[in-house]
Amino acid sequence: MPSQRVDAVDDRTVTAMLEQLQEGYVAAVAATAGCFVQRVGGDVNGVDAHIIRPAKSIGAEEEITLGVQLKCTTQVRPDPAKEYFSYQFSKRRSLEALTLRRSIIKVIPLIMVTSPQQRSWTKSTHEALRISHCCYWLNLEGYSITDGVQKPSVKIPTANIFDADALIDIMGRLERGEDL
Numbered sequence: 001m002p003s004q005r006v007d008a009v010d011d012r013t014v015t016a017m018l019e020q021l022q023e024g025y026v027a028a029v030a031a032t033a034g035c036f037v038q039r040v041g042g043d044v045n046g047v048d049a050h051i052i053r054p055a056k057s058i059g060a061e062e063e064i065t066l067g068v069q070l071k072c073t074t075q076v077r078p079d080p081a082k083e084y085f086s087y088q089f090s091k092r093r094s095l096e097a098l099t100l101r102r103s104i105i106k107v108i109p110l111i112m113v114t115s116p117q118q119r120s121w122t123k124s125t126h127e128a129l130r131i132s133h134c135c136y137w138l139n140l141e142g143y144s145i146t147d148g149v150q151k152p153s154v155k156i157p158t159a160n161i162f163d164a165d166a167l168i169d170i171m172g173r174l175e176r177g178e179d180l
Contacts, residue, residue, distance in 0.1 A: 005074060005075065005116060006018075006074050006116045006117075006118060007116055007117045007118060007119075008118050009118050009119065014118065017118065018072040018074075018112075018114070019070065019072065021072065021112070021114065021121055021122075021131070022070050022072045022110070022112040022135065023037075023039070023049075023070070024131070025112060025131050025134070025135055026049065026051070026068065026070070026110060026135065026162075028131075029135075029162060029163055029164055029167055030051050030167065032163075032164035033053070033164040033165075033167040033168045033171070034053060034054075034168075035051050035052060035053045035054075035167060035171070036051070036052045036054070037049050037050070037051055037052075038050045038051075038052060040067075045097050045100070046067075046069045046093075046094060046096075046097025046098055046107060047067040047068070047069060047097075047105075047107055048068060048069055048070040049067075049068050049070065050065050050066065050067055050068075050105070051065070051066045051068060051167065051171075052064070052065050052066075053065075053171045053175075061175075064171045064174050064175050065105050066105070066106060066107075066108065066170060066171065066174060067102075067105050067106065067107035067108075068107065068108060068109070068110050069094065069097065069098060069107060069108070069109045069110070070109075070110055070112070071087070071089075071094075071109055071110065071111045071112065072111075072112040072113075072114065073087070073111065073112070073113055073114075074113075074114055074115060074116040075116075076113050077113070078113055078136070078156075078158050079158070080158050082158060083157060083158060083159075084155040084156060084157055084158065085155070085156055085158060086153050086154070086155055086156075087111050087153060087154055087156050088151055088152070088153040089151060089152055089153070089154075090151060091150075091151070092145065092149065092150050092151070092152055095140070095143075095145055095152050095154070096145065098140040098141070098143070099140050099141065099142060099143045099144075099145065100141070101141055101142060102141065106139075106141065106174060106180060107141075108137050108138060108139055108140070108170075108180065109137065109138060109140065110135045110136070110137055110162050111135060111136045111137075111138075111156055112133070112134070112135045113133045113134070113135075113136070114131075114132050114133045115132045115133065120132050134161055134162065134163070135161070135162035136156045136157070136158070136160050136161060136162060137160050137162045137166065137170070138154065138156050138157065138160055139179070139180035140154065141180075
């Protein structure tokens with residue numbers, strides 16, 4: 001992401017700060033849903049992190065793991081009154097990794113949309129820490145990418161807000177072997 005599009009505290013670090021903001025958001029959601037986040041070192045076929053829900057009891061079942069690809073943008077403003085918004089991947093390969101049919105660990109993108117004003121990303125009060133805007137999720141397994149398009153776009157449902165309730169539902173579906 002070019003830093004000149006963001007009113008940054010420090011232009012040299014804005015891309016890393018976008019990543020850190022999203023990692024904090026995802027970690028907070030996971031903790032609220034009773035899950036852990038484990039960062040994946042290096043780009044392993046589009047997986048940036050695993051979200052793990054521990055087994056409910058030892059020996060009774062196994063943990064559930066979800067792979068996530070983290071994307072953060074200041075270039076999109078989703079309208080909650082509309083059913084979808086469009087997100088453009090900067091590299092075809094990023095989307096291709098998400099379309100793979102996976103039998104063991106499912107992988108979804110988490111698209112964080114935030115303000116181009118870095119100083120407005122968070123706001124603290126005595127009662128809460130507010131993170132400016134949110135993450136959205138989408139299952140792209142089996143999605144067809146138009147031939148020749150190097151920067152493909154996808155439609156993200158505005159209803160797919162990534163919060164603790166959504167994560168609990170996703171983990172439940174994975175545990176039952178259901179589609180996302």
